[in-house]
Amino acid sequence: MHKFKSLIFVSIALTMAFLLSGCSNQSSGGSGNDWPKGISVSSATIGGTFHVYATGWSDIVSxxxxxxxxxxxxxGPIPNIELVDRGESEIGLVTMGPAYEGYNGIGWAEKKYENIRTLFPMYKSYLHWWAMPGADIxxxxxxxxxxxxxxxAGGTPDYYGQRVFEDLGIELGRIxxxxxxxYTNLMRDGQLDVASAFAPTGHPxxxxxxxxxxxNIVGVGEKSAELAGKYGITHGVIEANSYEGQTEDIPTLTIYSAFITHKDLSExxxxxxxxxxxxSKEELIKVHQSAAELDPKVVPEALAGVPMHPGAIRYYEEIGIELPDSVYPKE
Known part of the structure; x- marks a missing residue:
């Protein structure tokens, strides 16, 4: 009898241990014991593309x-780099120019933010301006x-626009x-000649x-490739007919938006x-149309400026993407 009771006790104990183990794994958020219990995603201002994209993405992957x-x-990008680097946020949305400068401790960054790692690119933006016809530009x-x-002030078109003007020796009348x-009202009232954006084509x-x-639409021009190399970003063209009346390709600077994480997050x-x-690309497109640009083939170009997380590297190598040496972390 005592032996029978002992067997029942052991059986119950083993069952409880198994159930507790299963609960423990589930509470960690997935199949791995080193998975985080939850993640914080740093986006940007409410209503902007980053926040809309991040909210939809978060719901899907959760x-x-x-x-x-x-x-x-x-x-936005710079605070997100700081938050991820400090480990206060597991995920951050950035543009690759500020991320490149932050990792290397140049430009805006007064120190190196070496804990950040890239995950995947979102979409490409183009530095471009539109000028009133009377300005003869x-x-x-x-x-x-x-x-x-x-x-x-300090936003992406302002930051890169002013660097371009300085490097090309262009002295403006006023910023x-x-x-x-x-801007629309000022331009129509004759008080402003040009407005700018660093955004996908088709800016509303x-x-x-x-x-x-x-x-009319204006880009950086023939110096785009040279300046892109200096700034650690990319260059390309606003393809003809991206805007009404634009009959030729326009060379300019480009920049990718991307997701980053902390280097110590589970591989x-x-x-x-x-x-x-x-x-989940099709689901993401329903969240924001810019997700149509989500494509692993652009990863080598888009994310070359900052090291990539080993977990992301494993995924891209698995699907046959050839990555540049610059994305492999030193460690």
Whole structure:
């Protein structure tokens, strides 16, 4: 009898241990014991592309990987780099120019943010301007002496626009920081000659003003490749007919937006995270149309400036993507 009771006790104990083990694995968010219990995703201001994309992505991967996820509104790429580097956020959305500078401790960065690692690229943006017809502007050199709207102070079009003007020796009449609604009114009132964006083609304000005011699109021009190398970003062309009346390709600087993470996040978890992202492309497109550009083939170009997380490297190598040496971490 005592022996029988002992066997029952052992059986119950083993069953409880098994159940507790299963609960423990589930509470860690997935199949790996080193998976995080949840992730924080740093995006940007509410209503912007980063925040919309991050929120939709977070919902999708949370369900696929059975892990909690929380999207935080932030000031954008630079704060996100700082948060991820400190380990205060597991995931951050960035543009690759600031990420390159942050990792290397140049430009805006007063130190090296060497804990950040790339995951996957989102979409490509183009530095371009639209000029009022009365300003007689055909190329960036014609900006000399003109009044230019470069967006919010310290924002991507302002940051790179001012660097381009300085490096090309273009002395502007005046820089006006502000928003696109303000720029539209100023341009129509004759108080501003040009406005700019570092965004995907088809920028809504540019499209509107082409239709109503016959503005023309201008890019960086033939120095794009040289400047891109200096800034650690990419270059390309705004293809002909991207805007009404634009009959030729326009060379300019380009920049990819991307997801980054901390270098110490679980390799297995990151592998599954990246895999789930690419397998969910159609769902992401429903969240934001820019997800149509999600493509592992652009990874070698888009993410070359900053080391990649080993979990992401494993995924890309598995699907046959040839990665540049620059993405492999020193460790």
């Amino acid at each position: 369900k696929k990987l059975n892990i909690q996820s929380n999207v935080e509104a932030t000031g 055909k190329s960036i050199e014609d900006f000399a002496g003109k009044r230019i709207g470069t967006g919010a 006006v920081n502000g928003g696109y609604n303000e 304000t540019a499209v509107e003003m082409i239709s109503t005011d016959k503005v 297995d978890f990151v592998y599954e995270l990246v895999k789930a992202t690419f397998e």
